[in-house]
Amino acid sequence: MIRIDDAVITAQTLEGRLAGERQVEIGLGSKLTPSAQDLLRVQGVEIVRREAGGQAPPTATLAPAPAPAVPRAAGRQAFAGIFCPSIVLLDSHNRINHAEMERYINWLIEAGVHGLYPNGSTGEFARLSQEERQDVVRLVCEVNKGRVPVLTGASEANLRDVLKMAEYYASLGVDAIALMPPYYYEISTESLFEYFAEIAEESPLDILLCNIPQFTQELSIDLLERLLPYDLIFGTKDSSRDLPRLLNTMNCLRQQRPDYVVMTGCEELVFPSVLMGASGGTIATSGIVPEVIVELYEKAKSGDIERARELQYRILDLINLMLLGVNFPEGFKTGVAARGFDVGPARASSSASEQEYLIKLEAQINCVLADMGYPVQGPRACPATNLPPIVGR
Known part of the structure; x- marks a missing residue:
């Protein structure tokens, strides 16, 4: 034995x-x-x-021991600041480009992002196989070497696959997993509660719940409140683009758990949400202009209202360009390409008009980046502006 x-x-x-x-x-x-x-x-x-030195029970069971009243928090780190939901860079054969991914991950960390968030919506997790999702996270952890916390998406269509992936990610040293409701089938709120509760009882990693109703079922504030007793569920990320909902989430849940993490998933809401007490955000634009998004968070956090307001308004043109006219997240990948990375081909099919738009989009993004003060090598299609640069000030 x-x-x-x-x-x-x-x-x-x-x-x-x-x-x-x-x-x-x-x-x-x-x-x-x-x-x-x-x-x-x-x-x-x-x-x-049995406990060490104790008497073995007369019979054994394969069921796990009952969860303690306050479950163990598995090495939780303080999740605050800007977590970058990084895209996946592909080679000419539509496979993960390991060398370029390594360069991109190092660049993000050196630019100051507070954490990495692979396998999110921006990372096209639903378009990757399970093996590819595992490969992405393994690569992120190997390159990161513990420099910043890693939050990885672990959403799957069924509970057993979520737990299997969570176990693998735990073996890599991931700090926490992000979960949205199981996709495709819509299930009742009561079933959603049971789904997340069972994962929280068996997961080896801490859990950040994700509310992103534009892609999957909405997580009501009532449901989040019912899940508060499960200590492994340490917070929520809200991508609903609904500021009143975000504020109500913080107000309701932190009355019962003051340390409950609430992050925004929307660029447009970084300044107001942090000003009102949000922990930070998973912000896709931090994969293109990490210095600007990190400074926006830090200025809002420190109370430099004028500078934070300026930065918040200046990123709106960029986010609007990348969200409109093309399949998500192709606009963001075009933005990453504008910063000098080989993003590779698209995983999703796109129409001729969308491909034509992407060519125009590159020139428009280059204009916005140049206005911000970044050196730009590619084509531009914009009139000259009198906007002052915001990078390096």
Whole structure:
């Protein structure tokens, strides 16, 4: 019999350690993930639960121990500031371009983003295979080397796949996962509660819930409030573009959990949301002008109202260009290309008119970047402006 005292025991934890054992002893406080339970069942290994030096119970069970009243927070870091929901760069064969991704990730970190957010909507997670999503996160963690927190999207169409991916991401050193409702089928609010509650009871990682009603089911504030007792659910990211809802979320949930993290997912709302107490944001434009978005957050946080207001207004032209006229997130990828990165081909099909628009969009984005004070090499299609640069001031 071998004994394993890890706080969270995954299939990866067990691999190579069973070596023909017929029993494994684990502490009462250890949590067995579903993949670990499945592996033990397949190999016919009996589980014995007891405290160190204690008497083994007469019978063993494969069910995980009951969750404590206040579940363990798995090494939670303070999630505050600007987390970049990075795009995925592809090569000419439509495969992940590892070398260019490494250059891009290093550039984002050196530009000052406070965290990385792979496999979000901007990262086209739904257009990647599970293996590709795992590859993206592995690459991010290897390049990051612990310099900034990593929040990764782990949304899947079913609960078991979410937990499987969470276990893999935990093995890479990811700090937390971001979850939206399971997509395609709409389910009741009560079923949504059970879905997130079960994940919170079994996940090896902390959880940030995502409200993005333009892509999937809305998470009501009532539902978020019901999930407050699950400590692993440490916050929410709101991409609804609805400032009153964001303010009501903070006001309601922080009365019960003052440390509850609330982030905005909308460029247009960084200044007002941070001014009203938001923790920060997952801001796609930080993948194009990270210096500007980070300064916007920091000035709003420090109370430099005039500078924060100036920066907030100056990014509106850029975000409006990238959101309109093309499939999401092709406008953002065009913006990243304008900063000197090879983004590769699109994963989604696009019409001839959209492809024509993207060519014009490049020149328009170059104009906005030049107005901001960035050096621009590509074509421009805009009249001269008298706007002062905002970069490097």
